[in-house]
Amino acid sequence: MTARQPRLVFADPGEAAGLDAFLQRLLRWEKAAAVRIQAGGGVVGIFAKPARFEVLAVRTARLLEPADAEVDVTVSAGELLEGVDESAEAFTVPASVTGPPWAGMLPPRGGWEAFGEVPADAVRAVAAAAIGEFRERAEKLGPQERTREKLDALAEEIWSRPLGRTRLPLRAAHAAHALGFLSGEGQLKLLRAGVWLRLRAPAGSVVVRSGAGKGPGLSVTPV
Structure with a gap:
């Protein structure tokens, strides 16, 4: 049955x-x-x-x-x-x-601690700028250079950069943008639980393991 x-x-x-x-x-x-x-x-x-x-x-x-x-x-x-x-x-x-x-190997269901906020429009702008940089640099590669290995290395360089001072890699903003999580205005929550970092928007969250270095740029509003 x-x-x-x-x-x-x-x-x-x-x-x-x-x-x-x-x-x-x-x-x-x-x-x-x-x-x-x-x-x-x-x-x-x-x-x-x-x-x-x-x-x-x-x-x-x-x-x-x-x-x-x-x-x-x-x-x-x-x-x-x-x-x-x-x-x-x-x-x-x-x-x-x-x-x-x-x-x-999923992140925990509970125990998340909020540690900041970022404006949704700023995250959209950062993601769009990074996408534009990837396309521009990829187009500048010659036909013999535009291999999968070269493109993967370029993507890794760009998307591994920190998202301002959030400790999240840019790949988190890229994924949130591509998944449609960044629509609307307002603030996006930043949360952490153990080794996990989370960018939470009303439409969904992107979660990564921590480890990205700090860097200048996008400001974080403490909560």
Whole structure:
């Protein structure tokens, strides 16, 4: 007998549409993308590692009707997208798949400490400038120089730079921009928990392991 697939209902309007957009972006970069779903205590977290970005992306939301039991499963992003029901603000959890290595090493669910804020428009500007720099420098490479190795090295140089004094690497801003997390105005929260750093926006979070050096530029407002 096949087990009934859990159906989770969001408590807030627009969450299903946000999940739909998030999954579509993931699948644009990797058709076989997987996500890990953790639900319990009236909250759901959906974790992904976007292709080409060395970060974890997280969407969290409140649930209107908590599942009968806690959910912790890795699934196909494509199958999850098929189970999103925007009209009902809900989604069906598909069958589990064999997860990639990153799915077994998630950041903690609790214990996050806020240590600053950054303006969303400033992070967008920094990300756009870095993207422009990459394109300009890549275009200046001669045909014989424009190899995958050279382009990867250029990307690593740029995206490993610190995001101002936040200790986050620029790759966090790049990923947040590409995932559509930086829409709107206001302040984005900076949080830390152990070795993890997190850039949190209303539409989602980008999480990285700490280790980036400090640098000048984007200012941080303490909280």
